[in-house]
Amino acid sequence: MSSPATTASKPTPAPPGPPGHAPRLRTPRKAADRRRPRRSVLLTGLTGLVLVYTLVPLIWLVISSTKTQEGLADSPGLWFGDHFALWDNIRETFTYNDGVFVRWLLNTLLYVVLGAGGATFLAVLGGYALAKFTFPGKRAVFAVVIGAVAVPTTALAVPTFLMFSKMGLTNTPWAVILPSLISPFGLYLMWVFATEAIPTELLEAARIDGAGELRTFFRVSLPLLAPGIVTVLLFTMVATWNNYFLPLIMLKDPDWYPLTLGLNSWNAQAQTAGGEAVFNLVITGSLITILPLIAAFLLLQKYWQSGLAAGSVKE
Amino acid sequence: MTTLQPPAAVDRTARPSLKRDRRSWTGWGFVGPFVAVFALVFLAPIGYSIYLSLFRDRLIGGNTFVGLDNYQQALQDDQFWAGVTRVGLFLLVQVPIMLGIALLVALALDSGRLYGKNFFRISIFLPYAVPAVVATLMWAFMYGTRFGLVGDINDAFGVSLPDPLSPDLILASIGNIVTWEFVGYNMLIFYSALRVIPHSLYEAAEIDGAGQLRVITAIKLPAIRGALVIATIFSIIGSFQLFNEPSILKPLAPNAVTTDYTPNYYTYTLSFNGQQHNYSATVAIVMGLITMVIAYVVQLRGMRKGA
Numbered sequence: 001m002s003s004p005a006t007t008a009s010k011p012t013p014a015p016p017g018p019p020g021h022a023p024r025l026r027t028p029r030k031a032a033d034r035r036r037p038r039r040s041v042l043l044t045g046l047t048g049l050v051l052v053y054t055l056v057p058l059i060w061l062v063i064s065s066t067k068t069q070e071g072l073a074d075s076p077g078l079w080f081g082d083h084f085a086l087w088d089n090i091r092e093t094f095t096y097n098d099g100v101f102v103r104w105l106l107n108t109l110l111y112v113v114l115g116a117g118g119a120t121f122l123a124v125l126g127g128y129a130l131a132k133f134t135f136p137g138k139r140a141v142f143a144v145v146i147g148a149v150a151v152p153t154t155a156l157a158v159p160t161f162l163m164f165s166k167m168g169l170t171n172t173p174w175a176v177i178l179p180s181l182i183s184p185f186g187l188y189l190m191w192v193f194a195t196e197a198i199p200t201e202l203l204e205a206a207r208i209d210g211a212g213e214l215r216t217f218f219r220v221s222l223p224l225l226a227p228g229i230v231t232v233l234l235f236t237m238v239a240t241w242n243n244y245f246l247p248l249i250m251l252k253d254p255d256w257y258p259l260t261l262g263l264n265s266w267n268a269q270a271q272t273a274g275g276e277a278v279f280n281l282v283i284t285g286s287l288i289t290i291l292p293l294i295a296a297f298l299l300l301q302k303y304w305q306s307g308l309a310a311g312s313v314k315e
Numbered sequence: 316m317t318t319l320q321p322p323a324a325v326d327r328t329a330r331p332s333l334k335r336d337r338r339s340w341t342g343w344g345f346v347g348p349f350v351a352v353f354a355l356v357f358l359a360p361i362g363y364s365i366y367l368s369l370f371r372d373r374l375i376g377g378n379t380f381v382g383l384d385n386y387q388q389a390l391q392d393d394q395f396w397a398g399v400t401r402v403g404l405f406l407l408v409q410v411p412i413m414l415g416i417a418l419l420v421a422l423a424l425d426s427g428r429l430y431g432k433n434f435f436r437i438s439i440f441l442p443y444a445v446p447a448v449v450a451t452l453m454w455a456f457m458y459g460t461r462f463g464l465v466g467d468i469n470d471a472f473g474v475s476l477p478d479p480l481s482p483d484l485i486l487a488s489i490g491n492i493v494t495w496e497f498v499g500y501n502m503l504i505f506y507s508a509l510r511v512i513p514h515s516l517y518e519a520a521e522i523d524g525a526g527q528l529r530v531i532t533a534i535k536l537p538a539i540r541g542a543l544v545i546a547t548i549f550s551i552i553g554s555f556q557l558f559n560e561p562s563i564l565k566p567l568a569p570n571a572v573t574t575d576y577t578p579n580y581y582t583y584t585l586s587f588n589g590q591q592h593n594y595s596a597t598v599a600i601v602m603g604l605i606t607m608v609i610a611y612v613v614q615l616r617g618m619r620k621g622a
Binding site: 037038039040041043044046047050051053054055057058060061064076077078122123125126128129130132133134135136137138141144145148151156158159160161162163178179181182187213217238241242244245249259260261263264267268271279282283286289290293294296297298301305 | 339340341342343344345346348349350352353355356357358359360361363364367416420423424426427428429430431435437438439440441442443444445446447448449450452453454456457463464466467471495498499503507558559563566567582583586587592595596599603606607
């Protein structure tokens with residue numbers, strides 16, 4: 001049968017081997033795309049089932065965020081209620097309880113900028129060092145970090161909490177930011193990516209020209225690492241934006257909550273005696289919480305997909 | 316020109332020094348910050364929890380060294396093992412289903428036979444960007460009979476579906492949430508690995524007259540074995556760490572979810588409700604060891620078959 005590779009007729013253009021440096025996945029298939037295999041309605045339909053499964057909850061969320069609290073109970077889940085209350089819900093989400101949602105949003109942004117930004121920065125520097133330098137103890141560093149991937153981070157959380165509380169760091173933003181700074185997966189990805197994307201000859205040329213190591217890094221290497229950096233940044237952003245367990249144990253003061261903890265506290269509020277049920281706000285707040293990340297993934301598709309592909313080259 | 320000699324000389328002297336430079340400590344300048352923070356938030360807590368696990372707070376005598384007593388207690392702790400069994404069962408059922416669907420979708424995308432391939436790929440991946448809190452709340456609402464889809468179906472068809480939040484079904488309901496969250500992520504890992512298979516392999520298969528199925532079993536699956544092993548290990552680690560979903564469902568299903576529902580939930584309860592920090596640290600270490608051993612065995616087995 002005609003598998004995706006049908007380039008027997010054109011041996012010269014687009015050599016089939018994996019691309020040497022810049023790990024871009026589209027190139028080797030371009031030639032083959034001209035003779036695509038036949039599209040299959042059946043296969044599309046079957047995959048469509050998975051698509052429905054993934055999208056139904058998101059559609060439910062969007063539709064439900066347009067409903068009042070009574071509408072949520074009265075109307076069918078996947079259709080609109082009598083009142084289109086989206087704008088009211090959004091306004092109320094941002095103003096309820098003296099605008100605490102805004103505070104949570106700003107906290108989340110703080111944790112993401114410092115946590116994910118810092119994690120990416122450290123992973124890029126470290127991955128670059130592992131890929132392009134030999135130094136004493138390199139093997140040990142690598143072994144320890146790879147071993148650490150297998151350590152359940154939540155198993156670490158309780159000891160980290162106890163340690164931080166001795167150091168007086170709990171209930172401060174640092175308790176959330178510091179542990180977020182380490183991403184073993186990010187380090188691994190940057191190591192693989194830097195190995196592929198930066199030709200060693202280029203570094204040597206820069207050094208012969210008398211450029212210092214820092215200058216070489218910023219002027220020569222960093223631009224070549226861009227897709228990898230975007231990938232690591234996105235994945236660390238997801239990790240910090242979505243973080244729940246760590247802030248849950250570290251923070252007592254709702255003023256330092258990120259969105260995830262805040263939403264959960266709104267939801268739990270209905271269960272407590274005398275607490276006001278605000279399910280419409282929980283739902284609208286959830287929608288507002290996921291939109292920035294979904295937008296980031298959609299807008300930066302090109303970068304993170306090639307970054308991920310590079311990561312899988314080495315496996 | 317006349318300066319042919321000097322550059323060559325510079326070159327000759329520059330090269331060895333460059334080599335030496337790269338073997339020197341320069342690399343530490345780059346990896347140092349990572350290692351320093353790593354030591355603070357990874358190594359120090361591990362060391363501290365080992366230290367904690369060897370002590371016990373007693374009413375009389377205060378904090379005393381007890382050797383491995385805490386470990387002995389953990390090994391005989393029924394609550395702990397019930398949780399381990401539960402996540403073990405979860406692991407055996409949920410992980411194969413999730414990875415199976417992810418692999419099938421990845422193969423379908425890679426076959427080039429889908430209409431709207433890019434739309435499929437990005438849409439199925441989207442739930443990964445949804446926080447566990449939001450995913451769990453969303454599904455919990457939909458599971459509910461009040462304004463959920465289960466209630467709708469009951470009303471529309473006059474049936475009464477079993478409550479997904481009942482003790483019998485709660486584990487399956489959690490499995491569904493976790494599957495929803497990570498199926499697209501795993502699909503993307505597999506798909507990325509499939510994309511970099513050298514074309515020459517497919518051409519060779521075509522010359523040999525191999526069919527689609529044969530191409531999948533003989534070329535594609537062996538080629539992405541590494542990705543399969545990694546995804547399996549990450550899923551195992553994730554299952555053993557299960558905490559967010561059950562703890563968020565707890566208020567909605569108080570009878571179905573207990574505070575020792577998973578090992579991780581148990582350590583949390585011990586620490587924050589029971590103030591048994593030493594024992595909590597011990598349970599966390601035991602669970603970490605179990606996870607590492609299983610992950611290691613999977614890696615060994617997975618890689619050996621590949622060789």
